Amino acid sequence: MSEQFQVQFNYQSELVEGIRVVPLSRKRTLKEHINRLEVETSLQFTKIGEAIFSITKNIKICGYLKDAQSLKALEGATVLGEVESTISASNGFFEIAVSSLEEEITISFLGFKTIQEKALLFDSDNCSNVEMYQQEMQISSIVVEGYIVRGIDKNRDGTTTIDFSKFTSLPGLIETDVLQTVKALPGVQSVDETVSNINIRGGSHDQNLILWDGIKMYQSGHFFGLISSFNPQITKTATVITNGTDVSYTDGVSGTIQMNTHDRIQKEFDGSVGLNFISADVFADLPIGQNSSLQVAARRSVDDVVRTPTYDTYFERVTQQTEIDSNIESVLNSNQNFSFYDTSLRWLYHPSENDRLRFNFILINNDLSFDETSTANKTLESRKSSLSQYSIAAGLSYEREWNDQFSTHFNAYNTDYKLQAVNANILEEQLFAQENSVSETGVSLKGTYKWEYLSLDVGYQFVESEVVNQNDVDVPRFLRRDSEILREHAIFTQMQFQNKDRSIFLRPGVRFNYINKFDIFLIEPRVSLSKKLGTDFQIEMLGELKHQNTSQIINFQNDFLGVEKRRWQLADNENIPILRSKQASLGLQYEDNGWLVDATGYYKEVDGITSQSQSFTTKYEFEKATGSYNIVGVDVLLRKQVQKISSWISYSYMVNEYTFEEFEENQFPSNFDTTHSVTLGTTYSNDVVNISTGLNYRTGKPTSVPLLGNEIERGEVNFDTVNDSRVEDYIRADISALYKLKLSRGLRSELGASIWNVFNTDNVINNFYRINAENTVDKFSRSALGLTTNFMVRLKF
Structure with a gap:
């Protein structure tokens, strides 16, 4: 062929060894000859000159x-x-x-x-x-996969991580609601069933540090706590820390909930749209070139389009025993409207293999309004009362791996939270406006140096927090505005060690904090230690000291129409002390053949609490005092996995006691003392169906009752011994099912249904008492959700 067409072929001799072809007809053209040779030999002929071809072999790996x-x-x-x-x-x-095997x-x-x-x-x-x-394989994190169900893992440092990309389901949930899922863990409760009142090992909700991609969040719920305000389509993991906290974190004297979006750059478009009886949402993950991707998620309530039974049940639960639910006889409430939305954005950019840049943005909003109508001087008058709650926050982080051993991480964020209410008193022709706002800026820098089995972190953090509380009355004119600012500097260092066979994990660290306004220097050592005992057992020891500068005032009747009852406040180191905590725990785990037994005993003490932050609704509701609480508790989990079925029972026991030296009774049970708590659940999951059922029981929370025979004294309710009684025990059964269907290539659907409180049990979450016009005492009760159904449909593409 070379002589016939006057061309030259360049190739390696071993490339054509052993290749035999049928002689080709001389009548064919050069192009026809080459095409036939490529088919028969799998060789590739490439023209590299006027009459020169190179021969290579098309190799695929x-x-x-x-x-x-x-x-x-x-x-x-x-x-x-x-x-x-x-x-x-x-x-x-x-x-x-590839062109060759040497490539x-x-x-x-x-x-x-x-x-x-x-x-x-x-x-x-x-x-x-x-x-x-x-x-970081040399310091592996997961020690128990499928801690309760698939997607919930226990880590070697004592934390628990929920990975929603692997998550199956939990009883009563059809959406991957982040904070509702957190409540399924042992030691995590909510005395009023909301995600805006999560009690980690007996602490109040304001003692939880809630982070979304490194941004501190001061608002956690929609529908004033019935569902999470963090869109589950963009929030991919959540880590719960109860003790032995990483020294890079501050605040959260009771616990930490850290949520994160994906770290991975999306190479192909990914998206979904979803609808349930409460809200509709949309999500898109858009690749931007090879090194960047953009995630956008949005969710909005559907009440302005259709008012579902689920929505009505939620609305009644939130507004019960408030001015919105029932006003005085001469005032008519009407046009009650409530809506919410959230928007999240994440941009991820990798300038190089060693550099990672991330920008996050989140906007959360709740709006409630209603009309108050009354007849005054034979004239019908109407005024609107309203309540709005929103958060807007943004964060920027930059990570760089300088080499295989040294890396740095920079993070900066700004978060703003505002709660506003306008209460129209139509009979008095008065407007009462309330506002609570928090603005916080944080900056941190951490460097990590790694050896084979050891790593060392050193870092610095600065946080500036401003809290404003304002009350404004038009008639008679009254305005009070309180504004406080705190700035805090901290340096921290910790070591992390894991031996060669990964049987020992040790992470000691210390954090040095300085609050310049009070000229206070706080030293906080922390430690996490775990040791394998043979192949099936592991022992875990955790300890920490922490502090916190923010807390909440809770007034059930007077603040923000009685619906949102919490306002943030900053420590002044006098009437509002800095919260300080110390905690130690010892745990033992056994895992073999699908069985898991995890038992942890702990002691916890928090000093500097105020009585106004502790949800008193009976005795001491309006008193102001500072004190402490201490807890001795045990959390136990027993889980068994058989193929696609996971069954579990968890039990928590605690003795949670207040000390308030200024009160007549200075030691008594905490308002969050749910002494016994039991959860049972079973989940079946495969690639098509998830079915989950469960039962929740806990001891009723402590409360005070009027003194029998002497209920009123000096014009006030006269209570018996504080927290000497309890509301009825709480019990709730739930069920949920999720069906997954592949419609076509690249298009999938999910259908889900759930029943919350299957037996419609009336669970009282708290009581309060008021003196009526006849000078007797009326009892009022707030109840948790009754039987509540929900349905969900989602398309993924």
Whole structure:
């Protein structure tokens, strides 16, 4: 052929060894000859000159990328050759053509060590597994996978992580509501069933540090706490810390809930739309080139389009025993409207393999309004009362890996929260306006140096917090505005060690805090230690000292129409002390053959609480005092997994006691003392169906009752011994089901239904008492949700 067409072929001699072809007809053209040779030999002929062709072999390599630890498929990894590139599929599969077996292949995936190997080292015939190792594999985090159900994992440092990409379901939930899911963990309760009153090991909600991608959030719920205000479609993981907290965190004397979006850059468009009986939402993850992606999520209530039974049940639950629910006889309430929305945005950019830049934004809003109408001087008058609650926050973080050992992490955020209410007293022709706002800015920088089994963190953090409380009355004119600002500096350091066989994990650290307004210096040591005992047992010891500068005032009847009863306040180191806590715990775990037993005993003490932050509704409701509480408790979890079924029972016992030296009775049970708490649940899950049922029981919360036979004294309710009684015990059964259906390639659907409180049990969450016009005492009770159904449909594409 060379002589016939006067062309030259360049190739390596071993490339054509053993290749035989049928002689070609001389009548064919050069192009026809080359096409036939490429088909019969799998060789590739490339014209590189006027009459010169190079001959190469078109070699393909393939494989399935897996996480070396969990063997989970890695989707979206980048595979680069010298000429071609590709992205791994959802099952981790990749295939790429190379010019020779000596060609170098680079495989990279965020959070994993980059692979750089020659093509000849890949099994191109069988497409075998290619395992990738996490960057910090030497300090592995997960110790128990599927702690309760799949997607909830217990970590070696004592924390618990919920990964919603792997999550199945929990009883009564059809959406991956972040904070409702957190309440399923042992030791986490809510005495009034809301996500805006989460009690971690007996603490009040304001003692929880809630972070969304490193941004501190002062608002956690829609519908004033019945559902989370964090969109579950963009919030991918949540980590709960009860003790042994990482020293880079401040605040949260009771616990920390840290939520995060995905770290991975999306290579292909991903999105969803969803609708349930409360809200509609939309989510999109958009790739922007090879090194950047943008996530956008939005959610809005549907009440202005359709008023569902679920919405009505929620609305009645929120407004019961408030001015919105029932006004005085001569005033008629009408046009009650409530709506909410949230918007979240995340932009992720990787300028290089070693640099990661992230920007986050979140907007949360609740609006409630109603008309008050009355006849005055034979004239019908109407005025509008309203309540709005919103948060707007943004954060920026930058991570850089300078080399295999040293990395830095910079984070900055600003968060603003505002709660406003206008209460129109139509009979007195008076407007009463209230406002509570928080504005906070935080900056931190951390450096990490790693050795084979050891890492060292050193960092600095600055936080400036401003809290404003304002009351404004037009007739008679009254205006009071209180504004406080605190600035705090901190440096911290901690070491993390794990031995070669990963049987010992140790993380000691210390945080040095300085509050310049009070000229106070606080030292806070913290430690997390775990040790494997054989193959099935593990012992865990945790301890910490922490402090907190913000807390809440709670007034059930007078603040913000009685609906949102919490206003934030800053410590003044006099009437409002700095909260300080100390905690120690000892735990033992046993895991074998699908069985898990996890038992943890703990002691916790928090000093500097105010009585106004502790949800008193009976005795001492209007008193002001400072004190402390201490808790001795035990959390136990028993779980069994059999193939696709996970069943569990958890039990929590606590003795939670206040000390208020200024009160007549200076020691008594805490308002959050749910002495006994039991949860049972079973979940069945496969690739198509998730079904979950459960039962929740806990001791009724302490309360005070009027003294029998002497209920009124000096014009006030005369209470018997404080917290000497309890409301009725709480019991609730739930069920939920989720069905997943693949409609076509790239289009999936989910259908879900749930029943909350299946037996419609009337669970009283608290009582209060008022003197009526006949000079007798009336008892009022607030109840938790009754039987509540919900339905969800979602399309993913």
